[in-house]
Amino acid sequence: MGEDGAVTSASQRPDGPTPSPRLIATDLDGTLLRDDQSVSPRTVAALAAAEEAGIEVFFVTGRPARWMDVVADHVHGHGLAICANGAAVVDLHAGREFVQVRSLPRDAALSVVRALRAAVPGTSFAVELTTGINYEPTYPPFFKDPGATLATAEKLLSEDGGEAATPVLKLLAHHAEIAPDEFLAMARGAASEYASITRSSPTSLLEISGHGVSKASTLALCCAERGIDPSEVVAFGDMPNDVEMLTWAGTSYAMGNAHPDVIAAASGQTVANNEDGVALVIERILADRLAGRQP
Template identity: 65%
Template sequence: MSPELPRTPPSPRPGPPPRPRLIATDLDGTLLRRDGTVSPRTVAALAAAEEAGIAVVFVTGRPVRWMDAVSAHVHGHGMAICDNGAALVDLRDGGQRLVEARELPRPNALAAVRALRLAAPGVSFAVERTLGVHHEPRYPPMLRDPVTEVASVEKLLGPPPAYADEPVLKLLAFHPELDPDAFLALGREVAGEYGEFTRSSPTALLEVSGPGVSKASTLARRCRLLGISREEVVAFGDMPNDLEMLHWAGTAWAMGNSHPVVLAATRRHTASNEEDGVARVIERMLAGT
């Protein structure tokens, strides 16, 4: 009789995921309702998460000056990642203090402009800086913002001393006719080597950040400083500019109103922003269900 072979011990069953220590949530289309407000239910859920020791970080494509929508709901932590990861902001005490800026280098921005002009005639540009936005004459008017200069993008990206103390956070490229997703694919194809291309608007508006700058990379840097692993992060989003963050986080939720690409790429789906989708997940999470 041949000797009995040793039995392989059964693989241990995977344990439950770590208790979340940080919630990272997009704003427009995710936390905010269509009218730009935060519902009472969502306010209560964020406060309950903070009370339970879970940090909340707002991660948005919005510029710093548009953070008034959530400044009343920061509950003491007060950190936000703005401009698709290009700005880390302290909102405590009702302020908007820039902690870190990850700029788009001027040569990269100009190279992206040249490539997009050749590939997409009719494109127009705006430049998002730390203290404001400037745009070309054909760019759609910035209704929310006082614009300090209207000029060609080449002039707006001119060498110092022009805006020497205001790093470029994003280059915005708008096309009046192209399909938004097709424009994004084109931008990445012809100019992706110069920066990170994404979109969050329903129109053909591209947002270009510096190489390696995204919601995900800045959130990862912040979590490293706090000693929080990606497995301890729960993230919410709805648009292509959220995809990298949703892929990076240990637990990712797509809103019911998400772009089809986001729904297809994310296993967990919650209700829409109009139906308090973020609050519903937080409530269940705190209840342990």
Template identity: 70%
Template sequence: MRNNDPVTSVTRQPEPPASPQLATSPAPGGAPSVPPRLIATDLDGTLLHDDQSVSPRTVAALAAAEEAGIEVFFVTGRPARWMGVVSDHVHGHGLAICGNGAAVVDLHGGPGAHRFVKVRELARENALETVRLVREAAPGTVYAVEQTYAFHQEPDYPRLHMEVPDTLAPAAELLAPDGAAAAQPILKILASHPTLDPDAFLTVARLAAGPRATITRSSPSALLEISGPEVSKASTLALCCAERGISHEEVVAFGDMPNDVEMLTWAGQSYAMGNAHPAAVAAATGRTAANNEDGVALVIERLLGERR
């Protein structure tokens, strides 16, 4: 089992903010302030600096939140094997939502020893049909397949990750009932296009796939992430919160990209980063500083200050 960190597929360049105004409090007219019981934060472009580090200030803020009885969930598009970057900061519960909601993972064992607590897979027939329809709508699309403990890709899929795929084969062969991906659940399919604008590619793919899959993106390039129907960061976070008796009003969420939109909309308080995509800014109830300026820590510090 590999534990390589990603390279380009999850490294975002800051985008011009929709507004120069940053506010670590919810926007006027937003949700009423309810004492938070859970903090849900994206990683890349949000909690992590661009060099993939967690700053000392952010480490201290996360620890202080958990000391105050507020749970912290890392909610990311990353696969479980790329969670080593935060495995030292999971503290008490050690749970993370990975693959845009496709899996809930216990990180207590450390890098390479994670355990899947919940899996929301993409059905094989839906995967095959979505792959076909998106490629018909956007010729030139190439695919990779993420599973619980495996990663496969088509021969022409670009080198976006610091890892060697388990299998190189056309997607139709990988996803066949007797293909290389048959032994494990399919968590996510990655779709890459060499020339399309990322947001245009997202629109085309969503129209082509219809209700067969959830399609989003978190990369600055034309790289889409395809999950099962109704699977998103928000829907899996809602399941985890329901198990704990936590309402959405008691959740504070942070994010920066289109794959965070549902979570930012669902949470009672939510913050788009200073480097966020316009769709994330529109979905959030507030705005904070950029990831490289510890925007998540700024809000947590304010929230904890209000509890004193």
């Protein structure tokens, strides 16, 4: 059904079979959220219905925990969200308490900084900690974080600083002139031996995590703790930082607005985020389950 009650036509329906999952894993920006950063009433209802039907819902995002207000009320039974591209598992029911942290070692982050300064001049950096973000004076300012410290990345990552014991969740790298996919390819070529490098922004902004840390690897850990097999997971995403998760999940959907690499990685495709593509698939899953059409 459409948001106005009309039946969705076959050409608008997501591709592929409707699975019967135990867990739904969804990205936020460009996927679950509309472009105005809202969660539509239709999506709120679909998430609640999935939880009521016994399907766990995990938000799996590049956002830090402190930017989870928009969906905090929609995490139901378990209360957990995977943040910072897999670097943290956070309990949104417990004041954004960190349940697990998979940090980026400071020496690895410094190696990335040095490699990118040499290979891609003009790159500026920010450092995302469990306590907040700090960044270089040339980095685009974070208006949501007015208390950030401004200093070079080398100083921000120094083991001698006041926050030296605070875990680094990810390093952010920005370039004002190079196209996003080109910047990603250049950075991976120069520094992939030190860390995992991806992107989720439409701008030339890269997100750099510890080796092996991704949405997929942390989601796999959470599922293993619950005895959930990848075949029992349905995942949604729209940008390159979702590719590993969509490949890992038994069933996955690229949004209608997704990056080409995401469309290639997913097993199916739904409509765009502004058209409630995630809700549409959840509604189909629940309708098929109610009708006894489980595979």
